[in-house]
Amino acid sequence: MIKKMICVLLIFMTLLLEGCWNNRDITDLGIVTALGIDKAADGNIEITFQIISPSSHGGSQSGSTSSQIGSSSTIEISSEGADIFDAARNIIPKLSKKAYYSQIQLLVISNEMAEEGLDKMWDFFERDHEVSRLFRVIVVKSGTAKSVLEATALANPIGAVEISDSIDNQAFGKSVKIQAFKVSELLSEPLTGLVTGVIDPGGSNKLTDMKVEGGAVFKNAKLAGFLDNDETRGYLFASDQIQSTILTIANPAEQGNLVSIEVAGSSSDLTAELINGKPKLGVEITAYGNIGDEQGSADLTELDDVKKLESESEALISKNIRDMLNTSQKTLDSDILNFNDLLYKHNYQDFEKIKGDWNKFYRDADISIHVQFTIKRSGIITKPAYEQSPSSQ
Amino acid sequence: MLGDFKRFYRAMRLKAADGNMNAEEPKVPVPIPQTSAEIKTALENTFNGSFDFKIRSFEDDTVLMAYIDGLVDKLLIAETIVQPMMQAAKEIKIGGQEKKKAVYLKTKLAAICEMTEFSDFNECVVSILSGSTMIFVDGDVTALNISQQKFEKRAIMEPATETVSRGSREGFTESLQINTTLLRRIIKDGNLVFEVRPIGRITKTNVSICYLKGLANQEIVDEVRKRLRNIKTDAILESGYLEEYIVDSPLSIFPMAFNSERPESVAGGILDGRVAILCDGTPNVMTVPNLFVDYLQYAEDYNNRWVFSIIIRAVRFFAFFLSTMAPAYYIALLCFHQDVIPFKLLVTLAASRQSVPLSPLIEMLVLTLLFEIIKESGLRISRSIGQAVSIVGGLIVGEAAVQAGIFSAPAVVIIGATSLSAFIISKLDAPVIIMRVSLMIAANILGILGIVLLTIFFLIYMCSLKSFGVPYLSPITPLCGKDMKDTYIRIPLWAMFERPETVTRRYGEKDLRNKRND
Numbered sequence: 064m065i066k067k068m069i070c071v072l073l074i075f076m077t078l079l080l081e082g083c084w085n086n087r088d089i090t091d092l093g094i095v096t097a098l099g100i101d102k103a104a105d106g107n108i109e110i111t112f113q114i115i116s117p118s119s120h121g122g123s124q125s126g127s128t129s130s131q132i133g134s135s136s137t138i139e140i141s142s143e144g145a146d147i148f149d150a151a152r153n154i155i156p157k158l159s160k161k162a163y164y165s166q167i168q169l170l171v172i173s174n175e176m177a178e179e180g181l182d183k184m185w186d187f188f189e190r191d192h193e194v195s196r197l198f199r200v201i202v203v204k205s206g207t208a209k210s211v212l213e214a215t216a217l218a219n220p221i222g223a224v225e226i227s228d229s230i231d232n233q234a235f236g237k238s239v240k241i242q243a244f245k246v247s248e249l250l251s252e253p254l255t256g257l258v259t260g261v262i263d264p265g266g267s268n269k270l271t272d273m274k275v276e277g278g279a280v281f282k283n284a285k286l287a288g289f290l291d292n293d294e295t296r297g298y299l300f301a302s303d304q305i306q307s308t309i310l311t312i313a314n315p316a317e318q319g320n321l322v323s324i325e326v327a328g329s330s331s332d333l334t335a336e337l338i339n340g341k342p343k344l345g346v347e348i349t350a351y352g353n354i355g356d357e358q359g360s361a362d363l364t365e366l367d368d369v370k371k372l373e374s375e376s377e378a379l380i381s382k383n384i385r386d387m388l389n390t391s392q393k394t395l396d397s398d399i400l401n402f403n404d405l406l407y408k409h410n411y412q413d414f415e416k417i418k419g420d421w422n423k424f425y426r427d428a429d430i431s432i433h434v435q436f437t438i439k440r441s442g443i444i445t446k447p448a449y450e451q452s453p454s455s456q
Numbered sequence: 457m458l459g460d461f462k463r464f465y466r467a468m469r470l471k472a473a474d475g476n477m478n479a480e481e482p483k484v485p486v487p488i489p490q491t492s493a494e495i496k497t498a499l500e501n502t503f504n505g506s507f508d509f510k511i512r513s514f515e516d517d518t519v520l521m522a523y524i525d526g527l528v529d530k531l532l533i534a535e536t537i538v539q540p541m542m543q544a545a546k547e548i549k550i551g552g553q554e555k556k557k558a559v560y561l562k563t564k565l566a567a568i569c570e571m572t573e574f575s576d577f578n579e580c581v582v583s584i585l586s587g588s589t590m591i592f593v594d595g596d597v598t599a600l601n602i603s604q605q606k607f608e609k610r611a612i613m614e615p616a617t618e619t620v621s622r623g624s625r626e627g628f629t630e631s632l633q634i635n636t637t638l639l640r641r642i643i644k645d646g647n648l649v650f651e652v653r654p655i656g657r658i659t660k661t662n663v664s665i666c667y668l669k670g671l672a673n674q675e676i677v678d679e680v681r682k683r684l685r686n687i688k689t690d691a692i693l694e695s696g697y698l699e700e701y702i703v704d705s706p707l708s709i710f711p712m713a714f715n716s717e718r719p720e721s722v723a724g725g726i727l728d729g730r731v732a733i734l735c736d737g738t739p740n741v742m743t744v745p746n747l748f749v750d751y752l753q754y755a756e757d758y759n760n761r762w763v764f765s766i767i768i769r770a771v772r773f774f775a776f777f778l779s780t781m782a783p784a785y786y787i788a789l790l791c792f793h794q795d796v797i798p799f800k801l802l803v804t805l806a807a808s809r810q811s812v813p814l815s816p817l818i819e820m821l822v823l824t825l826l827f828e829i830i831k832e833s834g835l836r837i838s839r840s841i842g843q844a845v846s847i848v849g850g851l852i853v854g855e856a857a858v859q860a861g862i863f864s865a866p867a868v869v870i871i872g873a874t875s876l877s878a879f880i881i882s883k884l885d886a887p888v889i890i891m892r893v894s895l896m897i898a899a900n901i902l903g904i905l906g907i908v909l910l911t912i913f914f915l916i917y918m919c920s921l922k923s924f925g926v927p928y929l930s931p932i933t934p935l936c937g938k939d940m941k942d943t944y945i946r947i948p949l950w951a952m953f954e955r956p957e958t959v960t961r962r963y964g965e966k967d968l969r970n971k972r973n974d
Contacts, residue, residue, distance in 0.1 A: 165795030
């Protein structure tokens with residue numbers, strides 16, 4: 064009986080010893096929404112935190128029934144350190160709250176830092192137990208990450224949310240969204256190239272002037288170069304990440320006029336074979352879309368015109384992909400579509416032989432592109448009800 | 457220390473069940489005095505000169521009629537007793553000894569439905585107090601008991617606490633007679649048995665048990681009878697008193713006997729095989745054995761369409777979880793697991809908590825207390841100023857406190873939703889509050905882990921409760937597959953081919969069966 068009592072007492076005591084461990088008041092947390100990594104002097108890293116500072120809402124007048132998120136603003140604080148963890152702790156002298164990374168939305172890396180290598184700064188994000196694995200990664204084309212984070216946000220009081228919304232909205236079709244877990248996955252594959260999003264400050268300090276478009280290509284975790292807008296679109300088509308985009312092609316019925324086709328969906332099929340020890344790669348795209356906008360007043364639902372539109376679209380997509388492949392093969396030398404993985408899966412033994420020189424083989428590889436595009440609808444009208452006066456161009 | 461408490465508790469229970477404690481006086485029959493003068497003095501001594509006790513004598517005390525004014529039907533007495541008595545008393549006086557008997561009067565007072573003879577003076581007194589008229593004959597040791605009660609009672613109205621949108625609006629009243637009538641009108645079966653006994657030394661309240669013979673588990677009926685017989689107390693004022701004496705787990709926080717003011721609900725229970733306990737003086741009728749799922753089912757479910765009933769039952773189950781766990785989850789998520797909260801909500805919550813001086817736990821506890829105060833004062837307040845309470849309550853807690861920065865708006869919203877959903881299962885108000893507060897404290901100590909641990913504890917506790925031998929959480933555990941058709945959902949009535957058997961089946965056999973297989 065006594066023994067039972069002691070056991071029960073010990074169990075209860077252990078519960079009390081833990082006490083309220085991990086109980087944090089939310090006002091003591093500095094919720095980090097975005098992190099910017101820059102290069103500092105002496106090989107140090109400079110980190111910029113964008114932390115939410117909720118405005119004290121309580122004792123306000125009755126007119127403040129507006130949404131409380133509208134009254135939150137952000138603070139940007141920078142600190143230096145040898146690596147990310149060091150720099151993160153060095154922020155304590157400047158910030159009273161404890162940084163809280165579980166809700167981080169965005170990681171901004173300056174191009175200088177990216178050239179040093181993504182793998183050098185990635186360990187912190189994998190090791191820490193609290194860091195969210197869903198944040199988006201973008202590279203600054205020219206400038207510092209600090210300037211991006213300190214820019215004035217207009218559409219949304221939190222700058223990180225504004226940039227994230229811009230990245231998430233993939234209807235543009237020319238920007239890359241990649242999340243941390245995917246970056247971790249791709250970093251562990253040395254032969255594959257990584258593509259992240261790009262933000263271009265353009266020398267402005269207003270967030271609405273900064274464009275999120277294009278892609279940054281990494282080779283062996285170091286920044287190799289950038290893809291421009293059309294090449295990025297080709298990359299998205301080929302890697303089956305495209306959601307929607309607008310293809311502007313010539314109007315087949317009227318010379319000099321343009322038609323805009325909205326891509327509604329696409330699927331991509333990559334093929335890879337080794338023939339005589341040389342890789343033969345292929346990209347096959349099946350996409351469909353609608354007619355969105357027309358200059359001119361032709362009736363584009365005529366079968367011939369539709370066929371012409373389709374082939375024009377196919378040509379445009381094909382060109383984008385071809386440009387992207389040229390860049391990746393010749394200029395950047397980085398297998399961003401992950402062909403090596405396909406060869407590894409389908410042709411393991413042969414691939415093992417050429418694995419060491421994969422970059423060389425990829426550079427000289429023969430990649431065929433086949434696009435099939437179908438136009439499904441033309442909106443709610445077939446042709447404009449009015450005659451357009453000829454443009455003065 | 458725990459052992460000491462257990463011993464103390466066991467001693468108390470034994471003492472309560474002990475037959476010698478509060479032993480009633482042995483019921484030795486006291487014979488009725490023979491002469492009228494003696495009868496008169498005996499009666500006047502018993503009633504101590506109360507002004508409402510009346511004695512009417514016929515023919516110079518040949519026949520005495522005793523009654524209590526206000527409890528008897530004076531008009532009926534005048535017609536059926538007094539009028540023929542004028543003639544009969546003369547005959548008794550003139551006639552010989554053989555006519556000086558109460559039985560002779562029985563033949564004369566033919567217009568009365570029920571007449572019984574009593575020979576015990578105490579029984580006569582009790583009868584008079586219950587509203588009967590006693591007829592004493594000079595020279596006879598037996599008396600005639602004529603019960604023609606009529607007293608003012610509340611009319612049958614819609615029960616105040618249980619309103620329905622579809623269904624009968626009759627509610628039980630304070631008179632046992634009317635309550636049994638209401639049940640008889642619903643169940644027209646000879647097997648519906650009503651057994652009555654007076655309980656309580658001073659109040660002698662009539663308590664009746666009611667069951668369907670052949671359907672209800674006879675062991676349970678015998679157990680109910682036995683426990684009622686063992687109640688030794690001065691007064692039984694309400695069925696709630698009975699509940700405390702007879703239930704299986706007297707310390708449990710869950711109500712162990714279902715009570716209702718609607719005949720429809722009680723009749724439904726009787727038809728399931730339950731035993732109903734009616735208590736004179738209260739419209740609340742108890743039903744045993746009691747299951748936890750009874751509180752999540754209403755008789756109205758069967759009146760509405762089955763699809764709607766399924767939806768409403770789901771709402772009720774959800775309301776139960778909301779009213780116990782919502783504040784705890786708010787505390788746990790806000791203090792421990794901020795990474796689970798969606799980003800935009802987190803920003804809003806962080807902003808709302810900026811100016812609040814209290815920690816989430818204290819905030820929730822104070823708000824719960826305030827809402828309970830508002831509820832209770834709304835209950836007790838007189839109707840004329842009842843409106844003011846709701847306005848003041850809403851103003852104080854809702855607007856002013858949030859603007860003053862004492863509470864945060866999300867906390868008020870959560871507590872409001874919690875309290876509101878607690879009204880759906882209003883009979884469970886006690887356990888819900890206890891669970892809510894303890895879960896809040898557990899959430900503050902260990903976060904979601906604390907909530908889970910305490911929920912497991914509560915589940916184990918509920919599983920250990922038994923109501924007259926029937927496990928409290930049947931038919932969920934022990935699982936009774938046949939009864940699942942009416943627990944979470946309600947399948948259409950034409951598809952319910954068998955009676956539910958959780959209440960009537962014999963659990964002893966099943967336990968034995970399991971032991972043999974081990």
